[in-house]
Amino acid sequence: MTKSTFSTWSTWSTTPLLLLLLVAFAENPTAQAQDVTEYVTVDSLRVGDTFTYNITLRKNREYDSILFPDSTHFGEMFEIRSRQHYRETNFKDSLVYRVQYFGTADTRIPALPIRLISGTDTTTVRTNPVPVYFSSVLQSENEEFRPLKPIFDFARAWWAYILGAILLALLSWYLYRLYQQKSAEPEVEPRADFSPAPFMDPLVQLENSLKQLRSFSFEEEEDVKQFYINLGDAIRTYFETLYHIPALESTSREIILELEKRMVDERMITQTRKVLRQADMVKFAKFKPSEEQTRISLSIAQDFVEVARKNDGPRIEQMRRQHQSEIEEQRRKYEEESETKELHNA
Numbered sequence: 001m002t003k004s005t006f007s008t009w010s011t012w013s014t015t016p017l018l019l020l021l022l023v024a025f026a027e028n029p030t031a032q033a034q035d036v037t038e039y040v041t042v043d044s045l046r047v048g049d050t051f052t053y054n055i056t057l058r059k060n061r062e063y064d065s066i067l068f069p070d071s072t073h074f075g076e077m078f079e080i081r082s083r084q085h086y087r088e089t090n091f092k093d094s095l096v097y098r099v100q101y102f103g104t105a106d107t108r109i110p111a112l113p114i115r116l117i118s119g120t121d122t123t124t125v126r127t128n129p130v131p132v133y134f135s136s137v138l139q140s141e142n143e144e145f146r147p148l149k150p151i152f153d154f155a156r157a158w159w160a161y162i163l164g165a166i167l168l169a170l171l172s173w174y175l176y177r178l179y180q181q182k183s184a185e186p187e188v189e190p191r192a193d194f195s196p197a198p199f200m201d202p203l204v205q206l207e208n209s210l211k212q213l214r215s216f217s218f219e220e221e222e223d224v225k226q227f228y229i230n231l232g233d234a235i236r237t238y239f240e241t242l243y244h245i246p247a248l249e250s251t252s253r254e255i256i257l258e259l260e261k262r263m264v265d266e267r268m269i270t271q272t273r274k275v276l277r278q279a280d281m282v283k284f285a286k287f288k289p290s291e292e293q294t295r296i297s298l299s300i301a302q303d304f305v306e307v308a309r310k311n312d313g314p315r316i317e318q319m320r321r322q323h324q325s326e327i328e329e330q331r332r333k334y335e336e337e338s339e340t341k342e343l344h345n346a
Contacts, residue, residue, distance in 0.1 A: 039054055068095055105134050196327040201316060202237070205241070228279040231301060232279035272304065
């Protein structure tokens with residue numbers, strides 16, 4: 001076989017194989033890779049900053065449904081504020097997430113799954129991880145201190161000590177005379193009237209605390225911190241009174257774990273987590289929320305009251321009946337003791 005003949009034979013023998021591969025690839029469009037891209041609008045973030053996270057999906061065919069990432073995929077340091085879906089063409093989808101950052105160190109947005117569903121088949125594609133760098137707002141530790149002012153010596157004023165000794169002697173004499181007069185008077189046993197303690201409704205206490213916070217003024221920087229301390233303590237006091245949890249001495253994480261153990265309504269746990277996490281950021285991470293963010297926190301606490309009213313109403317009513325029963329028992333004992341004293345004096 002000559003060299004020319006062998007070249008011709010090789011060309012004709014590989015042509016059918018190439019044609020078969022092209023036909024198979026055209027008949028199986030799912031074999032073509034989906035194209036997903038992502039990007040964020042910032043390079044670094046501070047505590048509480050919000051930013052935009054975009055996902056663009058280009059697909060080679062239409063699917064029955066597409067499941068995009070939700071809040072459970074972003075991790076604990078990120079919270080989704082809003083999500084918008086745009087379908088630009090039949091083969092291109094865009095998602096715009098508005099995300100708030102609650103971290104205190106460098107982290108990254110993990111690879112997020114996108115599920116493409118066609119009948120009983122599911123294809124999963126993932127975004128690339130996106131690094132997020134933390135930008136601290138704390139002042140530098142190397143900042144120089146201002147020089148101390150010199151200490152001045154002042155002449156001693158002896159007359160102030162003499163005057164103080166005279167006043168102290170007069171006060172001692174007056175108290176002694178008052179004691180003698182009291183000792184000379186006959187002791188009269190005061191009559192103790194029965195005054196039961198009123199029932200303190202934990203839900204009413206929480207509503208009163210929130211009502212005071214609605215008129216809170218933010219004239220100084222420390223006012224914001226005090227606002228979140230009062231807001232967090234109001235929620236903690238509610239759980240401590242109603243569920244007998246040491247919430248005022250516990251960390252936010254310990255409170256959430258205790259609520260989950262007691263099978264408290266999931267909406268109440270979610271609202272509590274948001275309020276306490278924002279309060280912790282203000283107290284411990286030097287986070288300075290805007291006035292709009294304080295209104296959002298107060299609105300979340302108000303929604304907590306409405307959910308608690310529906311879920312904890314029977315428990316509060318049971319506490320009310322138990323308190324009333326205890327008051328009646330105390331009244332009965334008081335009346336019996338009063339009758340015994342009257343008979344003894346007669």
